[in-house]
Amino acid sequence: GAGVSQTPSNKVTEKGKYVELRCDPISGHTALYWYRQSLGQGPEFLIYFQGTGAADDSGLPNDRFFAVRPEGSVSTLKIQRTERGDSAVYLCASSRGQGAYNEQFFGPGTRLTVL
Amino acid sequence: EDKVVQSPLSLVVHEGDTVTLNCSYEVTNFRSLLWYKQEKKAPTFLFMLTSSGIEKKSGRLSSILDKKELFSILNITATQTGDSAIYLCAVLNNAGNMLTFGGGTRLMVKP
Known part of the structure; x- marks a missing residue:
């Protein structure tokens, strides 16, 4: 595709519910990243995939958060038992590979609101 | 813990002014510093800086990195209303996998 796409663009849920956020990276990009951006702050790293495997998940805040990328392309971020503090914009990015010269291209994000 | 601090937090200028961000x-394992512009949701890439003292320029925007003093500046000359946005600075770690x-x-x- 032309760019990174994310669905849904907005998601409103109730506290305690389960949500899935989807990211379609740029075709051919092997590296995929999830970030979370709270209001008035910069994005915070959550997890990084190289191919199908999660190479670095050190940014996931707790075990309610999980992400998969089963075929090395589309990724899904899953949040269980959502809390109000999970409300944020979840950004996905992809790059051709890892490394200092591979620019990360960002998607438009999913705005998650937990009531 | 790695830390990136930007200033000012916010800035209001009039068209034609020059700004410096x-x-x-x-950071423990520095590889590169990047600048992004965020207008609605998706940050869009502006510059990647890896070496000190080399100015990167794109139209009215320019940026430079000082690895000794650990800072970077982003300059915008002759500002336009379309420059209104959030400007994000990010550091890429040595492994190249985390911003x-x-x-x-x-x-x-403002006009």
Whole structure:
């Protein structure tokens, strides 16, 4: 595709519910990243995939958060038992590979609101 | 813990003004520093800086990195209303797999 796409663009849920956020990276990009951006702050790293495997998940805040990328392309971020503090914009990015010269291209994000 | 600090937090100027945005960092494994512009949701890439003292330029925007003093500046000359956005600075770690972002500078350019 032309760019990174994310669905849904907005998601409103109730506290305690389960949500899935989807990211379609740029075709051919092997590296995929999830970030979370709270209001008035910069994005915070959550997890990084190289191919199908999660190479670095050190940014996931707790075990309610999980992400998969089963075929090395589309990724899904899953949040269980959502809390109000999970409300944020979840950004996905992809790059051709890892490394200092591979620019990360960002998607438009999913705005998650937990009531 | 890696830290990236941007200043000012917000800035209001008039069209035609020149602005300088600041970014300082403390990271253990520095590889590159990046600047992004965020208008609605998706940050869009502006510059990647890896070496000290080499100015990168794109139209009215320019940026430079000082690896000794651990900071970077982003300059915008002859500002336009379309420059209104949040400008994000981020540091890429040595492995090239994680960006640590600052809190951003919110720039508003008034006509």
